Structures are given as structure tokens and as C-alpha cells.
Amino acid sequence: MSDFEPKIVGFFCNWCTATAADLAGTTRMQYPPNIRPIRVMCSGTVDPVYVIRALLNGADAVIVGGCRPGDCHYVSGNMKARRRMAILKTIMKSLGLAEDRVWLRWISAAEGPKFAKIAREMTEEIRKKGPSEMAGAWEA
Amino acid sequence: MSEAPVTIVEGNSAESMRKFLRALLERKVVSGVFAPCNLQHGVGVVYALVSDVQGISRVNPFAPVMPVNAAGVISEMTRLAPSGEKLAVLLRPCESRALVELVKLKQAHMENLLIIGSDCLGALKLSSLPDKALDTDRIAAFMKESRADAVRDGLRAACAICEHFVPHTGDINVGLFGVDPEKQLLLIPTSEAGAAALAAAGVGSPGEVPPARQKEIEDRRAKRKEARKAYFAKANEEAGGFAKLLKFFSKCIGCHNCRDACPICYCKECFFDSPVFEFEPHKYVDWAKRKGALRLPDDTILFHLTRLNHMVSSCVSCGACAEACPNGIELAKIFPRVADDVQAIFNYIAGKDPREELPLATFKENELSPLGEG
Incomplete structure (x- = not known):
């Protein structure tokens, strides 16, 4: 298990989490490189299909990062993202899939340290869980 | 809305329903009736929009089949705009619920529809239908079996676990529970428009909802809740993980x-x-x-x-x-x-x-x- 490196796909809002990730980098914070970031214009644009596709095609976990409540660049995209992700996680739970491999986090553009902390937390958490059974099933 | 009187039509439920629909057309309360109809060639029923009074004889209102969810068809008819003329539509509870969702999704319009929602005894799988017409006797037998929760073959799984067998919305609720549908049909107005349509049609006589109705509905709902839970538990064993x-x-x-x-x-x-x-x-x-x-x-x-x-x-x-x-x-x-x-x-x-x-x-x-x- 020790050589297992979790693959994590991150969908990060352009206006907050993606900038926080940049900030963490430019301020030379150390965090594990397991997250593959994908910049999106708003967490509200992340259709669950992309999350599921990532999980079925190799990702051990997915994180969606958006603006704190009230801070959405498009007023309420993050609130809609929260409902979408709640639906996705409820569906996964109902069907006995590992819903705890999907994370939604609010990380503002100024929160470089929070981004680094969550990257560390998530990597460790998923490392403990081990590889996802959904990740490599050819017959899915 | 204020308490409008319930209409009770004496006689076989399907015949009573046709009498009511015929009156709606004859008295020009509506210009068309959307309902399940017997096919001239073939078995089973299809939905049709009937505009001709004679055509009402084709309506088979309680046939235990559901070829499609009618909400999709109503959406096709009213997606662009509300119907220009008043139409009566006969729907099962799951169909009127789907229609409500489609209206919210801006895919249908309910204005100018007189929604007649029927108590539902479930539907058989289309594939389980024998090559014989769904005649009155067979439908009556099904209704009796379904009310006793004793349909052995062919009942759709979704129907066997349904808790919403009485409509939540609509203008008139067609009551099958609480009465013997062979002898009586209840027409319960659930909106002003429904009460007005019943008054205009002038069929049957005013009456009251039999007290047995509420009890039968509650008992059935309690049983269905259990059945649903058991079915889901089994499903979870089969498809969980x-x-x-x-x-x-x-x-x-x-x-x-x-x-x-x-x-x-x-x-x-x-x-x-x-x-x-x-x-x-x-x-x-x-x-x-x-x-x-x-x-x-x-x-x-x-x-x-x-x-x-x-x-x-x-x-x-x-x-x-x-x-x-x-x-x-x-x-x-x-x-x-x-x-x-x-x-x-x-x-x-x-x-x-x-x-x-x-x-x-x-x-x-x-x-x-x-x-x-x-």
C-alpha cells in the first residue's frame, strides 16, 4: 500500500480555488502533487457527469472547489454546485458507491494556506482508503 | 376552495366515466378528451385525443395498461403554448405528477386543461398482455385483485410499490377506493374548475365521500410503504456496491x-x-x-x-x-x-x-x- 499514490482530479473555480492554488504555489507552500487541477469558470458549471467520468476513468477521488457562500462571482453558482454535489453524493450513497471520494470545499482566492492544507488532508485520506474500485473497471 | 359536492354516478365505473366524458363534449365544456382508447385493430389501449362524441365509446378509462407516461404526450401537445381550446385529460397519478414536473421544467402548459386524475390500481406490463382484448370482465377482475393486493402476474414493479395511487393535483379526482367500482363512481371536485365542469356536465347526483374511502386509502398506503421498503432492501442486496x-x-x-x-x-x-x-x-x-x-x-x-x-x-x-x-x-x-x-x-x-x-x-x-x- 505504501507505494500507492492517489490520483485526484480537482475542478477549481477560476475566481477562487484556482487562484488560491496559484497563491499556494507562488508563496512556496509545500503540499502533495496528487491533485490534477482543472480550472472551470464556476463550481456551478461542474456537471456531475464530469465527476463520475473522472471516477470511472482512473481518478481515486474528485474535489470541487468553489467560492465561499455569498462570494460567488456569478452570485449563486456555488450554491447550485452544493445542491448538485449533494444529489451526486446521495445517489452514490444509495447505490453503495464511495461518496466520500467526492469532496466539495469552499476556498477563497486569498486562502493559499487553506488550499495546501486541504490538498494534504485529502491526499492522506485517500491514501488511507486505497485505490478506488471504480477507477479501472474496463466493463463499466 | 369551498366544499363543492361530490358527484356519484351509479353503474359500472367505465360506463359512468364515459357518460361523464360524453357529457363534457356534448355540452361543450371541453372540445376534446385525452384518454386511453381501445384500438380497432389490436389489443390493449393507446392514448387518443377524442373530439367526436361518438368516439367516446372507444375510451377505456381504467384499462390496466400504461403504454407510455401520458405526461410526455401532453408535453408534446402543449410545449409551445397552452392549448387554445379546453381539453379534458384523464391521467394516472404518476402521469399528473410528471406533468407538474414538466410544467416546472417549462416543457408543458396546464392552462386550459381540465385534469381528471384517477385513483390508480396499477398497470400490467405490456409484454404480459395476452392476445385478447381488455374487455369489461377482465378489467373488473383486475380491479378486484389489485384492490386486494392480489395481482399475481404481470403487475409492473413500480406499481406494486407505489404510494401515490391517489392524485395530489388536478381538477377532478375519480374515486375508485371506498366504493364498488362495479356499481358506483365517485367524481370528487378538487378545484373550482373541476366543480364547475361537474355542474355543467350534469351527470350523476350529489353525494358524499363514503367514510370507507379514507380508511381504505390509509391501509393501502401503509401496506405499500412496507412493500416499498422490502423491495428496496432486496434491490440493495442485488445492486448495492x-x-x-x-x-x-x-x-x-x-x-x-x-x-x-x-x-x-x-x-x-x-x-x-x-x-x-x-x-x-x-x-x-x-x-x-x-x-x-x-x-x-x-x-x-x-x-x-x-x-x-x-x-x-x-x-x-x-x-x-x-x-x-x-x-x-x-x-x-x-x-x-x-x-x-x-x-x-x-x-x-x-x-x-x-x-x-x-x-x-x-x-x-x-x-x-x-x-x-x-
């Missing part, structure tokens, strides 16, 4: 009939038919290399999980998906179960209340913390 889910969908051929038959899946161009899913050949080779092999057509599980995500907050558990599957995948083991769980987190029951907003069209500032952001 990723490996079992793969097994459950192993017969899926990717025809997408479940989506096409679903009243809620209204998108003109489904995401899965869009250019997003057109890939260069090398992509397939890459995926095969990464996983060692690639099931084709691909995205079986992705399709079903995504469809769930897109429509399940409005799913009315009508079972049209299960009926449409050419390989008999028992989709009623997945969709109604997940729908109950998802709608519960929003305290929402699809199609119950036209004034409630769709879960995905609204939000609250503080909510869902255990499921959402943590």
Missing part, C-alpha cells in the same frame, strides 16, 4: 430506451448524443490501453449514473424506464429508490405541489452541510 451495480447493468446494450420513455428526460439533445461524446479514434485506443480493455459501446454506468443525476430530483417512479428496457433490466430497483433518497434531502416529492420550486432551480443560504461543503 460497484461490483453488483456492474452486474445489474450487465445486460444493458446502450439503446437509451429508458431515457426516451422517461417523461422527465425531455432534453431535445441529450448530453450523451451531443458532440461532447464524439471522440477521435485514438481516444478509444488510449482508454483500452489504460484499462487493458474497453467495453463497447462504452459509458454504460456513466450513462445511468448521469441520467440519475440529471432527472432523479423530478423522478415520479412511474416505471416507464423499466417497461422500455428490451432486456428486462429491473430499473424500478434503482430509480424509485434513489429518487426517494434524493428528494428526501430537499424535503420534496416530485409532482406533488405545482407551487414548490424544483430542487435544482433554487437553494438556501445554509443547507446540506453534511453532504455538501465540509
Whole structure:
């Protein structure tokens, strides 16, 4: 298990989490490189299909990062993202899939340290869980 | 609305229903009647819009089949604008619930429709119908069996576990519970328009809802709750967890009939038919290399999980998906179960209340913390 490196796909809002990730980098914070970031214009644009596709095609976990409540660049995209992700996680739970491999986090553009902390937390958490059974099933 | 009197029509329920519909047309209360009709050539029933008084003899209002969810058809008729003329539509509760959802999704208009919602005794699988016409005697026998929860063969799974067998909305509720439908039919007005239509039609005589009705409905609902729970527990054993889910969908051929038959899946161009899913050949080779092999057509599980995500907050558990599957995948083991769980987190029951907003069209500032952001 020790050589297992979790693959994590991150969908990060352009206006907050993606900038926080940049900030963490430019301020030379150390965090594990397991997250593959994908910049999106708003967490509200992340259709669950992309999350599921990532999980079925190799990702051990997915994180969606958006603006704190009230801070959405498009007023309420993050609130809609929260409902979408709640639906996705409820569906996964109902069907006995590992819903705890999907994370939604609010990380503002100024929160470089929070981004680094969550990257560390998530990597460790998923490392403990081990590889996802959904990740490599050819017959899915 | 104020308490309008209930109309009781004496005689066989189907005959009484036709009498009422005929009166609506004759007295020009409506210009057309949308209802299940007997085919001239073939068995079973199809929906038809009947404009001719003579044509009402074809209406077979309580035939225990549901070829499609009528909400999809009403959506087709009223997507662009409300009907210009008043139409009576006879719907099962799951159909009127789907219609309410489609109106919320801006895919149908209910204005100018007189919605006659019938108590529902369930439907048989189309494939279980023998090559004999659904005559009065057979329908009466089915109604009796279904009321006693004793239908042995062919009842659709979604119907066997349905808790919403009495309509939540509409203008007139056709009551089958609490009376002997061989002898009486209840027409209960549930809106001003419904009361006015009943008065204008002038059939039957005013009466009261028999006290036995409420008790029968409550008993049936309690039994159904148990049946639903037991069915879902069994379903969870069969399809709970990723490996079992793969097994459950192993017969899926990717025809997408479940989506096409679903009243809620209204998108003109489904995401899965869009250019997003057109890939260069090398992509397939890459995926095969990464996983060692690639099931084709691909995205079986992705399709079903995504469809769930897109429509399940409005799913009315009508079972049209299960009926449409050419390989008999028992989709009623997945969709109604997940729908109950998802709608519960929003305290929402699809199609119950036209004034409630769709879960995905609204939000609250503080909510869902255990499921959402943590």
C-alpha cells in the first residue's frame, strides 16, 4: 500500500480555488502533487457527469472547489454546485458507491494556506482508503 | 376552495366515466378528451385525443395498461403554448405528477386543461398482455385483485410499490377506493374548475365521500410503504456496491430506451448524443490501453449514473424506464429508490405541489452541510 499514490482530479473555480492554488504555489507552500487541477469558470458549471467520468476513468477521488457562500462571482453558482454535489453524493450513497471520494470545499482566492492544507488532508485520506474500485473497471 | 359536492354516478365505473366524458363534449365544456382508447385493430389501449362524441365509446378509462407516461404526450401537445381550446385529460397519478414536473421544467402548459386524475390500481406490463382484448370482465377482475393486493402476474414493479395511487393535483379526482367500482363512481371536485365542469356536465347526483374511502386509502398506503421498503432492501442486496451495480447493468446494450420513455428526460439533445461524446479514434485506443480493455459501446454506468443525476430530483417512479428496457433490466430497483433518497434531502416529492420550486432551480443560504461543503 505504501507505494500507492492517489490520483485526484480537482475542478477549481477560476475566481477562487484556482487562484488560491496559484497563491499556494507562488508563496512556496509545500503540499502533495496528487491533485490534477482543472480550472472551470464556476463550481456551478461542474456537471456531475464530469465527476463520475473522472471516477470511472482512473481518478481515486474528485474535489470541487468553489467560492465561499455569498462570494460567488456569478452570485449563486456555488450554491447550485452544493445542491448538485449533494444529489451526486446521495445517489452514490444509495447505490453503495464511495461518496466520500467526492469532496466539495469552499476556498477563497486569498486562502493559499487553506488550499495546501486541504490538498494534504485529502491526499492522506485517500491514501488511507486505497485505490478506488471504480477507477479501472474496463466493463463499466 | 369551498366544499363543492361530490358527484356519484351509479353503474359500472367505465360506463359512468364515459357518460361523464360524453357529457363534457356534448355540452361543450371541453372540445376534446385525452384518454386511453381501445384500438380497432389490436389489443390493449393507446392514448387518443377524442373530439367526436361518438368516439367516446372507444375510451377505456381504467384499462390496466400504461403504454407510455401520458405526461410526455401532453408535453408534446402543449410545449409551445397552452392549448387554445379546453381539453379534458384523464391521467394516472404518476402521469399528473410528471406533468407538474414538466410544467416546472417549462416543457408543458396546464392552462386550459381540465385534469381528471384517477385513483390508480396499477398497470400490467405490456409484454404480459395476452392476445385478447381488455374487455369489461377482465378489467373488473383486475380491479378486484389489485384492490386486494392480489395481482399475481404481470403487475409492473413500480406499481406494486407505489404510494401515490391517489392524485395530489388536478381538477377532478375519480374515486375508485371506498366504493364498488362495479356499481358506483365517485367524481370528487378538487378545484373550482373541476366543480364547475361537474355542474355543467350534469351527470350523476350529489353525494358524499363514503367514510370507507379514507380508511381504505390509509391501509393501502401503509401496506405499500412496507412493500416499498422490502423491495428496496432486496434491490440493495442485488445492486448495492460497484461490483453488483456492474452486474445489474450487465445486460444493458446502450439503446437509451429508458431515457426516451422517461417523461422527465425531455432534453431535445441529450448530453450523451451531443458532440461532447464524439471522440477521435485514438481516444478509444488510449482508454483500452489504460484499462487493458474497453467495453463497447462504452459509458454504460456513466450513462445511468448521469441520467440519475440529471432527472432523479423530478423522478415520479412511474416505471416507464423499466417497461422500455428490451432486456428486462429491473430499473424500478434503482430509480424509485434513489429518487426517494434524493428528494428526501430537499424535503420534496416530485409532482406533488405545482407551487414548490424544483430542487435544482433554487437553494438556501445554509443547507446540506453534511453532504455538501465540509
